[in-house]
Amino acid sequence: MSKSSPKSVAILLSAAFIMTHTSSLQAAELKVIAGGSMTTSMNALAAPFEKASGHKLSIHFDSTPNIIARVNSGTPFDVVVVPVDVFKDIAAKARFAPGPTVDIARVGYGVIVRAGAPKPDISTPDAFKKALLAAPSIAFLPASAAGAYVTKVFERLGIAEEMKAKTKVQAAPALIAPAVAKGEAELGVFLTNVLVAPGVELVGPFPGELQQELVFTSAVAADTKEADAAKALIDYLRTQEATAVIKAAGMTPG
Structure with missing residues (x-):
């Protein structure tokens, strides 16, 4: 499999992921906020995740200042995959569920x-x-x-x-x-x-x-009604199939 074909790689989904997440969750429409530099990876992973889980993704890509403004404005969202800098904003951090964030990718x-x-x-x-x-x-x-x-x-x-x-x-x-x-x-x-x-x-x-690496991390919104589906997306982004796509897009998983 060519490393330069993230969409092709993403089609290969683990049976374990499908069984775990489609058997226990009802289909949801997830509102996702993602860093602009995650566009290639997230777009390549959206369709395979939707096929495996039954959930639908609506992804808004943006820069860090705009993401912070969007989060702080009260705009509804369920989950984010954003630069770790977003969580340095106290008001924005308060809009996420308590607990550690999950790192998805990094790049220099x-x-x-x-x-x-x-x-x-x-x-x-x-x-x-x-x-x-x-x-x-x-x-x-x-x-x-x-x-x-x-x-x-x-x-x-x-x-x-x-x-x-x-x-x-x-x-x-x-x-x-x-x-x-x-x-x-x-x-x-x-x-x-x-x-x-x-x-x-x-x-x-x-x-x-x-040199320094920018880390893109994920978290669930504190007020989401789709917490299980949001967590399923985060879990998927850490599967072997997803990390292969992230690598093919020029980033380091985790």
Whole structure:
């Protein structure tokens, strides 16, 4: 099975999961909130989960600040798969059921260029700094958990102000790679799983001491009427079939 075919991998569902969750739960429509960088994985896993469980998923993908605002506004939801940063907001955290969250996936940061373009040296913090300063434009999504970390890296390198003038702000993670592929920005900087796309090439990960993984974790809403179905989704996201899809999408399960 090719690792580049998450939808194909997802079709293989464990008999244990099907028997456990379809025999004991009535069909529900789950309102799911997920981080934008989980789009590929969650979309690939939705149909297999629905087929196995009988439940239906309505997934809203968004950036961390918008997720926090959505949760705090009282918008109904049943379960989330979001950056761990969401739970650092006290008001948002209060809207989840008590108890530990369940980590689903994690991924580090990297840099891309347009396919065929020269790849700058980013192997050390100094080299990375020079490459960023030399680039006329950089695409990423500042208003997100990942974007906040990228901005923090700029600050650590002492180039935050210079980078503001170079930044080509994108509306969603999935738009970063296309912006680089079309030549709208020379570099794309973000989570590596969303940087893998046609027309671009990965330069490499952030240099060691600047690297960090963003963790996407799951939790059930405190006021959901579909707690069992929500827990079934979380359990499914940790099955062998689901973790294979997550790996194929460029993320590390758990």
